[in-house]
Amino acid sequence: MRRSPSPRRRTPGACCGAPSAATRRAPAGRATAAGPGRRLAPAPGEGGEGRPCQGHASCVPICPSQAKYTPLRTQARWGPSVRLVTRAVVTRVLIDPAGRATGVRYRRYAEGPEAAPDPAEYTAGAELVVLAAHAIETARLLLVSGAAGGSGQVGRNLMDHPVLLTWGLMPRPVGPYRGPGSTAGLEAFRFGAARARRAPFRVEFGNWGWTWPLGPPDGRVAELLRTGGPDGRGLFGPGLRAAVGDRIGREFSLQFELEQDADPSNRVTLDPSRRDRFGTPRPVLHYDLSDWVRRGAAAARSVSEQVFALLGAEDHTRFDPGPAWPGYFAFEGRGYAYRAAGHGAGTHLMGASPATSVVDPWQRCWDHPNLYAVGCGSMPSISTANPSLTMAALALRSCDRIHRDLLALHRPAAVRDAVPAVPGRPARTEGAERP
Template sequence: MKEYDVIVIGSGVGGAITARRLSEKGARILVVERGDFVPRETENWSVRSVFFEKKYKARDAWLDRHGKSFDPGMFYNVGGSTKFYGAAMFRLRERDFEDLAHRRGVSPAWPIRYADLAPYYDEAERMFGVHGDDRPDKTAPSRQAPFPYGPVKSEPIVERMAQRFREQGLSPSALPLAVNAAPAGTCILCPTCDGFPCKIGQKNDAETCGVEPALATGRVDLMTHAFARRLLLSRDAKRITAVEVDHGGTIKRLSAPLFVVSCNAVNSSALLLRSADTGAVNGVANGSDVVGRHYMVHNQTALMGLSHRVNSTVFQKTLAINDWYFGDDAFRWPMGQMQMLGKLQGGMLTANVPYLPAFLADRMARHGMDWIGLSEDLPDPDNRVTLEGDRIKLSVTLNNMDGHIKLVRRMKRALQQAGYPIVITKSLVAHATGHQCGTVRMGNDPGTSALDPFCRAWDQQNLFVIDASFFPSSAAVNPALTIAAQALRAADHIMATDLA
């Protein structure tokens, strides 16, 4: 077997960007991925294939807190879930890194501050070719560099709605988007972006912006169809000696000086828990008993504003509203963010609401304007990932809903005043796994965290966990850019210390 400096487990944002950064600085990397490449094919943009047949989703079944089986909607492939994301790339706000009081508790401070990530946010935006302009956003964090590209322009109907919002005193701003729109590339700004894989490879995801450049260095090998079963420990349990993988039905043990786990918040914590042995009875990196705990996923609600006018917009996902992010005069606690969804199609609605007649779904989609509200859920140690035999159990009780309910009410009123008299809402919190984070949290105290501020495990110093697991709090924006920025920061730390 070839010798590697680092084995990276998982090829989503955290794993892909870590592999790219380390390899570009000269390290030899093996990336282990349980899935395969998503093929570029006609079905990529088929509503039936993606939403009805669920062609690209994993056949996975987890247990909820009542022991009932459910489909978590996982994607196991090169590039992880970013192959299907909406390409929104937000920075956390400065205050998100500090203790932040909510109506139902306190969102804890991070062991780093915004200034520690700011230069890496700049780099991550360049890597992902982010388009944006956050100057109208009153909550936007300071930045040392402008967006790599200007905002994706809103189509006339969306811009008309934005103007109606401004007349209400709101400040809609451009959604920061990682797409290869002109002049960056040949993205055609199609309606099959949010929730679909890109048939022409113009959505900037973990594969195109992480895995492909890493492989191009010639110092990275990619092993697909390789499921990481467990991590193996040294006799004193202070180091990882190997990862045991099921590679297409063959069990293999892979070794390197350093290991990076980047499987997503649920699967990374499950891997650490599965790796328990006599020297680590609660699991790897779990001397503090926090691994699997503090699961967060955002409180989320979709809104569809309906009017008599046909919405002919093709690429709809261009606006965000952060006016209520930290509260307002009537509700002084944080509420969260509103952002546009990609244009919903009738088949997408009937796939998720089976009793909805197809003709009605089509009519709603033609007349609808689609948004999603994201609010912070608070880290609760009893919201957690555990194992029942070889099955994952995800036990979650909703919290901090006050602000979210206020946010949805405000947005509903804003849409009505903007000319959409009927607003339909749908809660997206049941069995939610999108934006999952928090299960292997970082901190300054080994007694209350699993990782140090560079994502190194306190208990096993040659192990790093670099995905949204490390989040001490969820904030109220998409996590992808923060994962990428911290991956760059952690990789630089690895090069300056372990691989110096």
């Protein structure tokens, strides 16, 4: 989608205290051209290299042409010292009485839903342990292991981007169901004085028609087959084809990603009475929205109504309490519903003090000098932006620190008492210094 000028007549958001809203392109990490080292088609059996974006529109959950990032590329560069253990689930971090992590316990499982887990328990010993199992699982592992509990913040402040979806039919076809899910949006509502009253949000233009709010188009086709004809009976043959082409091609949706405040009562805890197949207590989530977020949802709905009016689109947005919308809530006399974005954050938050945070600015647990908890769980604020690029930058920063820690552990031994060299042999070194 190309950048388009701001609407001329009226600016959406005038009622919400937002500055004028211009369309902006969204950053996206996917290959758009065949460059050096990338092939137009991977050779049979060749992993790790893919084709440029083919517009399959299935980026979530998977890119068939591997145009998105794939760990296969990183793994292709690993040296022989790296060993990857697959089908392995860490069940506990091992901590010695001095507070140093000494490794992890893990269990293994075979392929297939019916396969019983390997009854053996394995241990990977380590001088330095990095947990990177994302916000819920990293918090669960810390809680199960009784680790990093000094501040009492492990598992708390669970955040996501609650997403308010609105959907409508445009006056003419707009070419949905092609390319990545979103390539542009309105960013102005992320900033400004209105943040003090209500949650700010970014607005994504959805390229996937009504899939996120209502599911894939086959549901709408089934409806046309049942009741799509002028007499309320089913539509078939050329009439059905024409109706599908007309309706599906005009589907449009807006995705409002709301910032959520860090609330300690939104949290991951353990339920020892309910265990997974490895015997580890299952996580329990307590999650709700504050009135600040709910006011943000109300402002988003109002922006959506203005945008649809400017576009001449028929607004089909409708939220009903029930299983289709588990995130339904009523606010100031109106019904809303949200979906989760999958952007979990906050459960091992980073801070400047061990009294109030779980990890230091390097994502190292305050309570354990050689245990890192890396990922979105370290974020003390989710802001309005999708988190992965920031998370990757934080992880790279932690890598520098981890490298330094390991170098310190293995730096050349300091000579305490030089043993006189035997002529013809190198001098011997005694007494290695360890921090």
